[in-house]
Amino acid sequence: MLNTVLHGEGQPGRPLIIAHGLFGSARNWGAIAKRMAKARPVVAVDMRNHGDSPHLATHSYADMASDLADVITEHGGIADVLGHSMGGKAAMVLALSHPQTVARLIVADIAPVAYSHTQTGYIDAMEGVDVSSIKLRRDADLALQAQVPDLPTRAFLTQSLDLSGEPARWRLNLPVLRAEMDKIIGFPDVTGSFAGPALFLSGGASDYVKDSHHAGIKALFPNAEFSDIAGAGHWLHAEAPAPFIAALSEFLERTSA
Incomplete structure (x- = not known):
């Protein structure tokens, strides 16, 4: 459910x-x-x-x-x-x-x-963040900045970052979203x-x-x-x-x- x-x-x-x-x-x-x-x-x-x-x-x-x-x-x-x-x-x-x-x-x-516009570039960016070193949401924002220059988009993506555990993790199943992207778009x-x-x-x-x-x-x-x-x-x-x-x-x- x-x-x-x-x-x-x-x-x-x-x-x-x-x-x-x-x-x-x-x-x-x-x-x-x-x-x-x-x-x-x-x-x-x-x-x-x-x-x-x-x-x-x-x-x-x-x-x-x-x-x-x-x-x-x-x-x-x-x-x-x-x-x-x-x-x-x-x-x-x-x-x-x-x-x-x-x-x-x-x-x-x-x-x-x-x-036709795939969203895998955002998956690349999120998977490229070393979440083991992330303590604050602004750290993730900085790590995404090179690949995601738009501030509102970075703010949206980092809302899916779970900082409650050690290490931080994405609340997104990025591998499956990547594999199923053709179905999604x-x-x-x-x-x-x-x-x-x-x-x-x-x-x-x-x-x-x-x-x-x-x-x-x-x-x-x-x-x-x-x-x-x-x-x-x-x-x-x-x-x-x-x-x-x-x-x-x-x-x-x-x-x-």
């Missing part, structure tokens, strides 16, 4: 499940989850091979969808599901393969397509469609969801709506949290049954 962080315990209503992207964790979504938990229970998950969830030998979208279905079973059998990037692809596969578990779907800045062959409400929310400055993707999205998710947050990039929830929360809340309130 995936590690989960529950917000809004005791709140009535259908839960919102949050599935993070590659190299992320449930803790990255703490601020969004706490805000959304004012109106509903919110369950943020650590995806397999991330955070405090099990490190397993595979990392396919069928695997991740099954993991999410198990979490939903533990929380009443049906949920609204929000997924970003890798988590968004997992949420789409969940909705297509286990439609009875998903009431409404929110996909943040990703399309059901294969992308790809998208599986799928059949069927999900007829429930679906919001594809993108960063206005991101190129992950193109207009040319809309027809393919509509084929799988015929009730899909498209919206974007002006000026935001791929990490739209972190770059523009207030507009992100507003768009998410408006969709959930407008489509409530």
